[in-house]
Amino acid sequence: MILENTEINEVILQRFQRLQNKDRLAHAYLFVGPQGAGKYATAIAVAKLLNCEAPSDDQESLFCGTCLNCKKIDSGNHPDIHFLETEDGGPLKIEHARTLLNHMKMKPFSAPRKIFIIKDIENLTKEAANAILKSLEEPTPNSLLILTTSVIEKNLDTVRSRCHAMHFITSAKTKLADRLTKYYDGNSADAHFLAYFSEGCMGKAKYLKDKGLLAKKDEVIDHFIFSQADDRYTKKILQDKESTRQFLDVLLSWIRDSLLMKVGVSEFNLIHRDRIRDLKKFQSKYTFEELCDLNKEVIQMSRLLSENLNIKIPLMIIKEKLVYG
Ligand SMILES: [Zn+2]
Incomplete structure (x- = not known):
């Protein structure tokens, strides 16, 4: 199992801050990147950024994480933030999508806009994907969709073409760990240690191993x-x-x-x-x-x-x- 990466992609979060400041947020975004690149954590961070009661201009902490809205989002209890995911990575079925679409028709409860986060859209069944597609073609006002995927080829072209894609690149450390695993006979535990201990620097990792x-x-x-x-x-x-x-x-x-x-x-x-x-x-x-x-x-x-x-x-x-x- 690949561990969930809770690291937020700051660059993408800052992009959302600029878009919000300029009032240029689009209706739907697709976060594309490998497993463990922090796509889901960043989607949740975007929801906090757009709803935080005490936002800041400090590029390292754009939302406070402690106000009522931030806390509600963390616990999954914010009335205007909806998540669609399956617990075991199984298919996201049409009935899941329908519940979400029903929420989409309603006005936001307290936030300026409703936010819908759909995790791993490669798991949508064809019917569910088509239902979501409809909401992308006829966007409801005051709603924002963030979809995440790690296998873009698998997704319906039409879904892709209606979203603004944002690409996540795994950190230098993760990439180096992958390279080292291949290099050192597939021992990923050692590779992880060397990559993280050397801060993602290949030369240093090799030196330390030697x-x-x-x-x-x-x-x-x-x-x-x-x-x-x-x-x-x-x-x-x-x-x-x-x-x-x-x-x-x-x-x-x-x-x-x-x-x-x-x-x-x-x-x-x-x-x-x-x-x-x-x-x-x-x-x-x-x-x-x-x-x-x-x-x-x-x-x-x-x-x-x-x-x-x-x-x-x-x-x-x-x-x-x-x-x-
Ligand atoms: Zn906050």
């Missing part, structure tokens, strides 16, 4: 994070600057992942996706604030290292804070 980072990161997790203090291992970490640097980078990425997991970021976006169970166990032992403190301490150690200062003592202090087992 340097044996995959084995080293498991060592850091098993012999430092999840075990009793071990002098021999500490010595190994501190033997030279490059080993120490790699150790700190892995430790930092682990704590960051734990923080992200704590705030509910999807597994798709974590670096250590191959160690999800360990991450869950680890983060459950700390509060958010404690994890932030650990994060700060590791960053501080990186600074000391850059200044060629000894990090043995801060390293022992942080080890004591790690509850192993």
